[in-house]
Amino acid sequence: MIRSWIKTGAAGALSRTGMDKMVGSLAGSRGVPIVIGYHRVVEDFTASAATSIPSMLVSRQMLERHLDWIGQRFRFVSLDEVGARLEGRDGSRDPIAAITFDDGYRDFYDHALPLLQRKGVPATVFVVTGLVDTTGVQLHDRLYLLLARRGEARSLKAAQLARLLQDLGIAVPSVVANTPYLATQTLLEALSQESLQKVVALLESESPIPDDTFKPFYSLTWEMLERIHRAGITIGSHTKTHVIMTNETGPRVVNEVTGSKEAIEKKLGTQVRHFAYPSGQFNPSSVRAVAKAGYRFGYTVCTHRDARFPQLTVPRTLLWENSCRDFRGAFSGPILNCQVHRAFDVVSGCRQPHQMNQECGHAQ
Ligand SMILES: [Zn+2]
Ligand SMILES: [Zn+2]
Structure with a gap:
């Protein structure tokens, strides 16, 4: 404000x-x-x-x-x-x-x-x-949607995501603590597309998104x-x-x-x-x-x-x-x-x- x-x-x-x-x-x-x-x-x-x-x-x-x-x-x-x-x-x-x-x-x-x-x-x-x-849907749209949902999804295996990000060389606290938008931006700026796909696949396996949600994209x-x-x-x-x-x-x-x-x-x-x-x-x-x-x-x-x-x-x-x-x-x-x-x-x-x-x- x-x-x-x-x-x-x-x-x-x-x-x-x-x-x-x-x-x-x-x-x-x-x-x-x-x-x-x-x-x-x-x-x-x-x-x-x-x-x-x-x-x-x-x-x-x-x-x-x-x-x-x-x-x-x-x-x-x-x-x-x-x-x-x-x-x-x-x-x-x-x-x-x-x-x-x-x-x-x-x-x-x-x-x-x-x-x-x-x-x-x-x-x-x-x-x-x-x-x-x-x-197909842009990776950044998928990633944002998954990260935005992550806050709500109690079942997410946070430790597994943290391990994956660590393996990919990402400073975990900065991603986890950020808003979904900043987390998306941090990952996009830091990772190759192949690594991003791994992050998205892991998040999707935790909390699949119904196909209809992707139609506007x-x-x-x-x-x-x-x-x-x-x-x-x-x-x-x-x-x-x-x-x-x-x-x-x-x-x-x-x-x-x-x-x-x-x-x-x-x-x-x-x-x-x-x-x-x-x-x-x-x-x-x-x-x-x-x-x-x-x-x-x-x-x-x-x-x-x-x-x-x-x-x-x-x-x-x-x-x-x-x-x-x-x-x-x-x-x-x-x-x-x-x-x-x-x-x-x-x-x-x-x-x-x-x-x-x-x-x-x-x-x-
Ligand atoms: Zn673009
Ligand atoms: Zn510049």
């Missing part, structure tokens, strides 16, 4: 004085078009937040408020137009913004697409190709993607299986970035130029793999750029239902203003090490 008061007060003061743009430019957004990222778009935020990571949700109603506010101040463009601006090919400097949606959830088709079409807003969907046309089908593509939405890649690229071996990363590009190009007959790093996690070797696979532009979730591949480390701002609410819980234009100009980055920063060396330093 206190944080919220401070945020609201700071956002109002910053916005009134125009400081947000100045602070934002310090955080790295100068000359870089605004690129916004969302995940799931739902009918009812509160109902969906009971089973989903809340910061991956935005209601259709709140999304519309965001789009209205942004649309009054920026010209909405596609990511190809963002690319033209980044490469200095569009010859203008008016403020532009692009809207993106990560992970390829099916609710994009039901809730976001009609809204975007009604408003004439171009957008991009970053797809996890291995989940398209399946009833299903991915788009190729048929839906064809229609979305025909409607003018850009389809980008978000790997084959949403691996956190910094936790995987080189060949696995290469397979994920090339395989997903090839799958979309083959199915939709279109060239895939845009790539979003799962969870925004990147290091020099993952950026190199993205370059080698032939992508022109890559999108992160922080302001760090790889000096050798600045167009493959383009900053994005992730927004969700509550990211632009004031202390009363009401939508706040000044807070959204600070979010799009990345004014809060000065305070919150980026937790990722990125493992950049001197040859490939952070360029902000």
